[in-house]
Amino acid sequence: MNHKNISKFLFVCFISLTSTLLYCTKDNNNASTSPTSSDYFQIAVSSGTTTQDSTSVRDTAYINDNVIFRVLDKNNKKDSVYSCRWDFGDGTPIQSGVGLTNGTHRYITTGIYLVKVSVQMLNGGVINTSGLYMVVLNRSNPTNYPSTKLPDKFIGVYLGVDPIAGPGQLNYVKRMVDSATIYGIKVICLVVNWSHVQPTKSGCDFISLNDMVTAIKSKGCQCILRTLANAENFFQAWPTWLIPVETYNSGTIINPLPWDSIYRTSFYSFVNKLADTTRSRNLSYPDAIQISVGGSFGEQVLAGYTPPPTESYATFLNKLFTVEEEHITKHLNAWGTTISDYIVMVNSLDPTPTGDVQVGNFAISNGVRFIQSNANAYDLQNTAFGQNNINLLKSLSGTCKIILEDTDKSRSVQSRLDILDQLEKANGFIFSGIILIVDDLKSTNAIGIANLRTHLGL
Numbered sequence: 001m002n003h004k005n006i007s008k009f010l011f012v013c014f015i016s017l018t019s020t021l022l023y024c025t026k027d028n029n030n031a032s033t034s035p036t037s038s039d040y041f042q043i044a045v046s047s048g049t050t051t052q053d054s055t056s057v058r059d060t061a062y063i064n065d066n067v068i069f070r071v072l073d074k075n076n077k078k079d080s081v082y083s084c085r086w087d088f089g090d091g092t093p094i095q096s097g098v099g100l101t102n103g104t105h106r107y108i109t110t111g112i113y114l115v116k117v118s119v120q121m122l123n124g125g126v127i128n129t130s131g132l133y134m135v136v137l138n139r140s141n142p143t144n145y146p147s148t149k150l151p152d153k154f155i156g157v158y159l160g161v162d163p164i165a166g167p168g169q170l171n172y173v174k175r176m177v178d179s180a181t182i183y184g185i186k187v188i189c190l191v192v193n194w195s196h197v198q199p200t201k202s203g204c205d206f207i208s209l210n211d212m213v214t215a216i217k218s219k220g221c222q223c224i225l226r227t228l229a230n231a232e233n234f235f236q237a238w239p240t241w242l243i244p245v246e247t248y249n250s251g252t253i254i255n256p257l258p259w260d261s262i263y264r265t266s267f268y269s270f271v272n273k274l275a276d277t278t279r280s281r282n283l284s285y286p287d288a289i290q291i292s293v294g295g296s297f298g299e300q301v302l303a304g305y306t307p308p309p310t311e312s313y314a315t316f317l318n319k320l321f322t323v324e325e326e327h328i329t330k331h332l333n334a335w336g337t338t339i340s341d342y343i344v345m346v347n348s349l350d351p352t353p354t355g356d357v358q359v360g361n362f363a364i365s366n367g368v369r370f371i372q373s374n375a376n377a378y379d380l381q382n383t384a385f386g387q388n389n390i391n392l393l394k395s396l397s398g399t400c401k402i403i404l405e406d407t408d409k410s411r412s413v414q415s416r417l418d419i420l421d422q423l424e425k426a427n428g429f430i431f432s433g434i435i436l437i438v439d440d441l442k443s444t445n446a447i448g449i450a451n452l453r454t455h456l457g458l
Contacts, residue, residue, distance in 0.1 A: 060135045060207065060281060061107060067134070069103040069115060083120045089113030089134070107136040135207070145217040147285035149340040150370070153456045155449070156187035156224065156435040158407055162196045163208040173212045177219045179441040183449045184458070188216045189224040189290065189405075189435050195239040197227070198270050206277045214284040224343065226290035227274075229267045242266055259323045268330045275334040288341035290372070291331045293324035293359055321355040325362045332366055343370040343403060346392065351384070353392040360396045370433065371400045376408035377419040390427055397429035407437040413448030417455060432456075 061067050069086065085096040086103035090113050095103050107113065113134045120126050157180045161169050177188055190212060198204045216223040229238060242263065257263070278285060328344060344363040348356040360371050373380075373389045380386035393402050406416055413436065424430050434452060 085118040087116040145284040147340040154187045160191040191226045210283040222287040224288040225286035271334045290343040292345045342368045345372040348388045348392045357395045372403040374405040377416045401432035403433035405435040409439040413445040
């Protein structure tokens with residue numbers, strides 16, 4: 001397959017007749033949704049895997065929707081295409097003809113159909129390609145779920161996944177949700193990398209991510225969605241296409257700095273696309289959005305970073321805290337009231353966490369109910385970093401609910417619960433939520449998880 005030729009074309013799906021080029025809308029009894037810039041499809045897609053310049057490998061429609069597919073080059077020059085041959089994947093006759101850059105079809109049964117198009121060029125070249133998978137639903141039985149408020153106290157499970165790794169990942173999510181419910185755990189913290197959901201600059205696979213959210217909620221569980229946008233140098237969460245345009249500090253920093261304008265613009269564009277696509281396509285909503293402003297977004301990313309000689313440490317911290325507040329604001333503005341709860345994860349490296357408390361209070365004043373630390377219970381009790389975070393959590397505990405993400409699988413759930421109990425008694429605040437890790441879901445932890453439920457009053 002000649003990728004040089006393929007990369008010239010866009011494969012676009014329209015649902016309902018529209019004159020707006022390169023957008024996808026749905027005909028819901030003559031009520032169309034607003035098109036968004038995330039609705040492009042690259043023709044170079046095969047086997048359900050997102051490839052170069054692709055925005056999605058799948059789209060959705062309902063039975064009897066009028067679905068219009070288009071194939072165009074990036075410069076919108078139809079004269080480079082001589083003819084097209086459309087296969088809609090459901091066994092109906094092939095549509096073909098000179099200049100047939102539009103393929104129109106109505107699906108009459110539910111299912112997942114692989115749409116293919118063969119393009120013959122004026123120069124005689126032919127491109128055979130699999131375009132995208134169409135997921136056709138019954139309108140009377142939609143699979144989308146609304147966002148619902150988290151309980152005041154809960155046990156959750158941290159579940160890191162790669163949505164575009166294939167159907168095995170979706171099956172993994174389903175198995176882990178089943179395992180969690182065995183232990184009475186009904187909250188799943190779905191953690192994805194920005195780089196996995198947007199592997200190319202113009203390509204986002206929100207449908208595969210939605211399948212995972214839907215799978216969680218169809219089991220009677222709630223979903224917290226967290227998108228890792230940055231990380232320490234051992235864990236790459238930002239897209240590789242972003243790295244070449246970033247500037248790093250003499251090789252000691254391989255992460256985009258939180259205040260880098262290109263990094264921020266690109267990530268916030270992604271956040272807006274995800275929220276807009278969820279709304280416009282009526283997908284399943286997470287019950288909460290988890291926003292990282294410490295740890296993998298803030299100070300820990302900066303290990304090895306030295307402020308310029310002309311910049312005082314106080315100026316540096318103010319710059320960091322300002323962008324962390326912006327990070328919160330961008331998420332709140334993108335999702336708005338369509339999301340029932342927000343969780344802000346903030347950690348502190350400072351024994352007197354004034355700035356981190358400022359960021360936490362900023363979140364709380366903007367309606368955030370939960371503040372989370374991902375310092376393990378053992379670290380909270382036994383390390384200087386942990387004590388810094390205890391000071392932070394104590395300062396915020398009177399105006400919010402505190403969550404601890406404890407993924408210390410080297411210790412049993414019971415031993416970590418014992419430490420939590422000691423921490424609460426010593427510091428005068430309680431944890432409203434505990435997020436464990438999937439490795440904790442085993443019979444040897446059954447008693448510990450049951451005791452944790454009792455401790456939380458569940």
